[in-house]
Every structure is written in C-alpha cells, then in structure tokens.
C-alpha cells in the first residue's frame with residue numbers, strides 16, 4: 446500500500462467505551478496518518494468516519510446503532526463518504542452490524558487495524574470490507590500512535606484477557622492475553638517524555654498480568670519510574686488475583702507511581718464471585734485492601750461493581766453493600782448486569798434478577814457510594830493537595846483543572862500555572878467527584 450494512499454482525504458474517529466479504546470483510536474489515527482490521511486478538524490469535513498465501539502454492555506451497543514443511523518445523514522449528503530465500525534462491538538456483532546446499519550462500509554475487529562487502509566480503499570471502490578480475525582500475536586508495537594498533545598498519555602502494554610470472568614465479553618472480542626516487550630515500551634515512554642507528557646497511564650484488560658517472558662508488571666513500573674521527564678505513572682485496570690507483594694512494595698516505594706488504584710470488586714458476595722469466576726473471595730479482597738492500605742497509607746481506591754448478576758439474592762446484594770461500607774472506596778463505577786451473547790453466563794446461567802430489582806439495587810449502591818465519596822472528599826477541606834495542571838476547566842475559563850495523585854479532579858482559580866506543572870491547592874470545597882481550590886485572598 447502506498448504511503449500516500451490517503452492523499453488529501455480526512456478522517457474522523459469517534460470513540461466509545463474504555464481507555465483501551467481511546468488508545469486504539471490513537472493507534473488507528475497513527476496507521477492512517479502514516480498512509481497519508483489527515484485528521485479532520487470536525488465531523489463535517491471528514492471523508493472517512495470511523496466509530497470505535499464497546500461491547501461490554503448492551504446499552505453501549507444500542508447507543509452505537511442509534512448513532513450509526515444518525516451518521517447516515519452525512520452519507521446521504523456525501524455519497525463518497527466512507528463509514529467504518531471498529532472495535533469490540535464490531536467483533537461481537539459481526540455481520541449483524543451491516544444488517545442493523547446497511548450504510549456501513551467496513552467492519553474491523555481489534556486485531557485487524559493494520560487493514561484499515563485496505564478497508565478504506567475497498568470501500569472507495571464500492572466493496573464492503575469485513576475483517577474480524579483475532580490474532581494471538583498482534584500487539585501493534587512498532588506502530589506509532591497519533592496522540593493528542595497534552596499532559597497525560599495512554600500506553601497499551603498488553604492486549605486481550607485470559608481471565609474468563611463469566612459475565613465478560615472481552616476475551617471473545619479481544620482474544621487472549623499478550624504483552625508488548627519491555628524494551629519497546631521503555632523506548633516509547635522515553636519518547637513520550639520528550640514530547641512533553643508528564644503522566645503515563647499504562648493500559649491493559651488485566652494490566653498487572655503483564656509479562657513479556659522476562660519482565661513482570663513490577664519490573665516495568667520500576668523501569669518507567671527511572672525515566673526522566675515522566676512525573677506520574679498510573680495503570681488501569683489491575684485484577685485483584687495478580688496483585689503481588691512485590692507490586693505493592695513497588696507502588697509504596699517508587700515516588701512517581703501514583704498512590705491510586707482502580708481495583709474492580711464486581712461483587713461482595715463470595716458465592717457470586719464464584720459464579721463470576723473472579724478467583725477470590727470477598728474476605729480475600731478485603732484482606733488485600735487492608736494489606737495495601739497498611740503499606741501505602743495514602744492509597745485512594747476505586748472500583749467496579751455489577752448489581753443483579755445471575756443468582757444474586759437480596760442477601761448477596763447486602764454482602765456487596767456492606768463490603769462497600771467497609772472498604773469505603775474513593776469512587777466506583779456501578780452497573781446493572783447486562784447479559785452478553787457468547788459469554789459463559791449467557792450460555793449457562795439464568796439472568797434471574799428482574800430488571801426493576803436490578804435497578805433498585807443499583808440505585809441503593811450508587812447512593813451509598815455517593816455519600817462515601819462526598820465524606821472522603823469533604824475530609825480534605827482545609828488541606829493542601831498537589832495537582833498536576835491539565836489546563837482550563839471546561840465549565841469556567843477563569844479556573845484551571847487537573848488531578849491529584851489520588852486521581853481526584855481538582856478545579857482551582859487561574860493563576861500563572863501552566864499545563865504540565867505541579868501546583869499546591871488548598872481545598873475550599875468538595876463534591877463527591879470534584880475538589881475546589883480556594884479563591885485568592
């Protein structure tokens with residue numbers, strides 16, 4: 446394929462779902478740019494629109510189908526416009542996407558992005574294109590992503606998942622686990638530092654299962670900690686069973702590693718954790734949290750919880766509720782269980798919690814978590830927090846915003862601080878989601 450295949454053509458990528466998808470969109474942008482395509486400033490200017498999708502819950506897929514219907518307007522205005530669907534939902538729904546949205550020109554799964562230029566050329570010649578092969582070895586590591594300039598860079602360190610949680614579609618749409626060799630990652634992080642990124646966020650479906658044959662996740666954290674110019678290191682999402690004592694020690698000891706972890710719980714009932722195949726009990730999760738807090742006293746913890754999984758009784762739900770009360774997470778993403786075709790739960794377990802009951806449980810746990818997040822954040826009133834400045838606050842141009850080490854969004858009055866700098870902010874007010882800095886006296 447010629448380097449200039451895309452001469453003069455502009456693309457626009459829309460991303461749904463998780464940070465891995467954001468990172469994949471940057472990868473696709475990198476592939477297209479190296480083939481001579483250009484990023485469009487806005488949707489209206491695009492010759493190629495790519496929707497990068499998520500399959501983790503039905504709601505995400507329904508939103509994309511609705512959006513694809515809307516994008517048909519652009520195709521009607523411009524018959525040469527190419528519309529592609531990529532990512533997890535492409536892999537999950539396969540040909541059914543074309544049935545649901547016949548105006549879509551190509552459908553490409555997460556392991557086939559190298560074929561984007563071919564897909565676009567086929568579409569321009571009037572042929573639909575479908576590539577859904579999963580490739581156990583594809584990690585795209587020599588491809589340069591096209592990142593938006595900023596303070597925080599996403600870096601995919603491993604792809605796929607071997608855990609086979611019964612509710613989860615990821616192993617079916619992203620394939621088996623594979624890691625990028627450490628040397629390639631370190632070279633990339635050095636480049637990120639040169640490009641002015643102060644923070645790197647390591648990404649993987651079970652990021653701490655990272656192993657390149659010789660180096661594990663802790664080795665990688667230590668090596669990145671030594672790279673000049675990188676000030677903060679984060680990672681999402683670790684799996685509780687792969688948190689080793691070595692990893693906790695490394696987090697405690699190395700200063701650039703943020704004292705924050707997003708540690709998906711899913712349920713506080715050991716019986717439900719077993720049907721989910723999470724491979725830990727509620728007690729083990731709690732002990733892990735206690736151990737981490739003992740070694741890293743300032744650790745902030747976030748989590749994911751599913752309400753109303755197959756077989757979840759009121760008692761199981763109460764166990765989750767109580768565990769949330771006991772752990773006191775800083776934040777949580779909470780979801781109703783959504784059966785996903787192809788998963789073990791879909792095939793073998795009855796989705797037996799009625800929708801209104803799922804909704805009631807979800808609301809109860811959200812209300813509890815909102816109260817806890819608010820209490821924790823109000824506990825910071827009057828204290829000074831260190832914020833890495835990201836830029837102007839979206840809501841108020843007179844304010845700046847950034848995150849604390851503990852990943853709390855902080856908004857504070859504009860002074861001379863610039864993106865990429867650390868500033869000390871005295872917390873004057875707080876909601877469950879945001880800290881607000883003091884006005885200058």
Ligand code: 5AD
Nearest residue numbers: 501612613709749750780781782783
């Ligand atoms: N239904 C509801 N939530 C789900 N998640 C994953 N699969 C499902 C599902 N089928 C949630 C989990 C996971 C997060 C990314 O999405 O909590 O950690």
